[in-house]
Amino acid sequence: MDYLPICSSIAENLTTFLDTIPYQNQSILQGKAKQEIDHKASEIIDSCLADYPINLYLQGEHPKLNPHANYSIFVDPIDGTSNWLRQVGDPSFVMAIAAKSSDVTLGDLNFAYVRGLRSGDCYYGTQCAAYFRSAHRQDYTQIYCHSQVSLEDAIAYLRPGYHRAKEALSGSFPLWLCCRDIRSVDNSAMELCEIARGAADFMVECRHASENYNLLAYPILKSAGGYLVDFRGNSLASLSLExxxxxxxxxxxxxxxxxxxxxxxxRWEQNHEKTFRNFLGEIERENQVWGSQIA
Structure with a gap:
């Protein structure tokens, strides 16, 4: 399979579809709009890949398994549909490929492709190298994680969204105080790619709310020299994707x-996290009482 042209073609078809949606229609009830967009995006991907001997895993759907499959393809059609509806951030088309048909892990992925649906920026990674193409340039250039900054100079993605601020702060509070700059737009694939090219330095996800499909850009980060680990420092390469x-x-x-x-x-987990979590719980209870009094 010629991975890059296939991914580029699907991304073009998806972008063309999204560009046909009038902006005023994007302001309708978001739950319905999100379902309709995700459904149409899945149809586009199914159509583009119909002739290939693959196992297809689309986020949020049952896998489509082929007994003659030579490859497994994992797709998040729109990483950040809610952001697309709001016209913020850089929601992305994300596709990753493994040259095996079963027991696929994150480390088995030998190709990943990410295209920003608002910016037009593209990334891809093989087992050997990672590449970036700005929407303002024609050619891909190789990228590296060249950052060697300390925490006080670091640019971080720390994520309190989707009613998960308590979990985010409980798990990573000291980092919020130490970083040079904190950002949060919740487009995981694009954020991993920005770390891969040194535009940001790290990301911590501790909300207990992010799915493994948000990590499909791992080959790009890994090939650029980056790391993806759990909170004990263990690599997530063995993470199952099925x-x-x-x-x-x-x-x-x-x-x-x-x-x-x-x-x-x-250190935070061992010495302070439990006390801090109790403190956040007290604030939450006080807010509930205050809210009931206002009502």
Missing amino acids: SEYIVDYVACGSGYLLREILHIIQ
Whole structure:
């Protein structure tokens, strides 16, 4: 299979479809709009891949298994549909491929492709190298995680969204105080790619709310020299992809910075996290009482 042209073609078809949706229609009830867009995106991907001997895994759907499959393809048609509806961030088309048909793990992926549906920026990664093409340039250039900054100079993706601020703060509070810059737009694939090219330094996901399909850009990060680990520093390469489930993680572009982050998180967990979680619970209860009095 010629991976890059296939991914590029699907991304073009998906972009063309999204461009036909009038903006005023995107302001309708978001649950319905999201379902309609995701359904149409799945139809486009099914059609483009119909003739290939593959097992197809689309996020949120039952896998389509082929007894003659030579490859497994994993797709998040729109990583960030809610952001697309709001016209913010950089929702992405994400596709990853493994040259095996069963027992596929994150480390088995030998290709990944990410295209920003608002920016037009593209990334892809093989087992050997990772590449980036800005929407303003024609050619792909190789990218590396060249950042060697300390935590106080780091640009971080720390994510309190979707009513998960309590979990995010409980798991990573000291990092919020130590970083140079904190961002959060909840487009996981694009954020991993930005770490891969050194535009950001690390991301911590500790909300107990992010699915393993949010990590399909892993080959890009890995080939650029980045790390993806759990909170004990263990690689997530053995993470299964054949079903969807929640996973917390740290993604980082520097081994030096990663060690610093893990040290802080582990010390926080051992000495302060329980007390802080109780404190957040007290605030939450007080807000509920205050809210009931206002009502």
